[in-house]
Amino acid sequence: MQRLIVLLGLGLVALAWSTLALAQAAGTLADGQQKAADGDIKGALAIYQGLTESQPESYEAFAHLGGMQLLDQRYADAVKSFQQAITLGDGGKRSFIGMGMAYLHMGQLGPARAAFVEARTREPENSADVDSIISWIDSRKPQTSPAHP
Numbered sequence: 001m002q003r004l005i006v007l008l009g010l011g012l013v014a015l016a017w018s019t020l021a022l023a024q025a026a027g028t029l030a031d032g033q034q035k036a037a038d039g040d041i042k043g044a045l046a047i048y049q050g051l052t053e054s055q056p057e058s059y060e061a062f063a064h065l066g067g068m069q070l071l072d073q074r075y076a077d078a079v080k081s082f083q084q085a086i087t088l089g090d091g092g093k094r095s096f097i098g099m100g101m102a103y104l105h106m107g108q109l110g111p112a113r114a115a116f117v118e119a120r121t122r123e124p125e126n127s128a129d130v131d132s133i134i135s136w137i138d139s140r141k142p143q144t145s146p147a148h149p
Contacts, residue, residue, distance in 0.1 A: 027051065032064055036071075044068045052081075059088035063095050070102055078102040093119035097130065104137075113137045 032047035048065035055061050066081030082099040100115035116134050120127045 029060055029064060032068070036068065041068055041072050045072060052084075057088060059085040059090040059095075062088060063090050063098070066095065066098050066102075070098055070105075073105070075102040075105045079106075091122065093123045093127075093130070096122060100133070104133075109137050109140060 027047035027050060029048075029051065032044045032051070035041075035044035035047060045065070045068045048061055048068055051058060051061035052065055062081045062085035066078045066085060069075075069078035069081055079099050079102045082095040082102070085095045086099075096115045096119035100112045100119065103109075103112035103115060113134060116130050116137070120130045120134070
């Protein structure tokens, strides 16, 4: 019995060390921000992807990953990352604005507008830029579908 307890204890220590090593290998938010500032979008993407895997409950990691995916023109992936950040508790407007920008780039004006409206309601102060984007979307002619026979 004592041997089993010792083996179990050693297993838990090994698991803790491997988790710590994985977290260190993934980098930090600051590491990703430095890569992005240096213009290394792929490097920042790798760091933030690693962080989302090692810290799956971090809305910050998902929000930063979404931002880099947006810069890398991976719009659908960016939307998913921003949605995950919001689900995990990103309560500000940052992820909604990022999601709105991704939808705009995909030509999906309805979801883009909804994301920007939500961003404005989350933080109404200093929302002039968001309001101008919403106005621009509203000024676009709606896409007309072909008439049905």
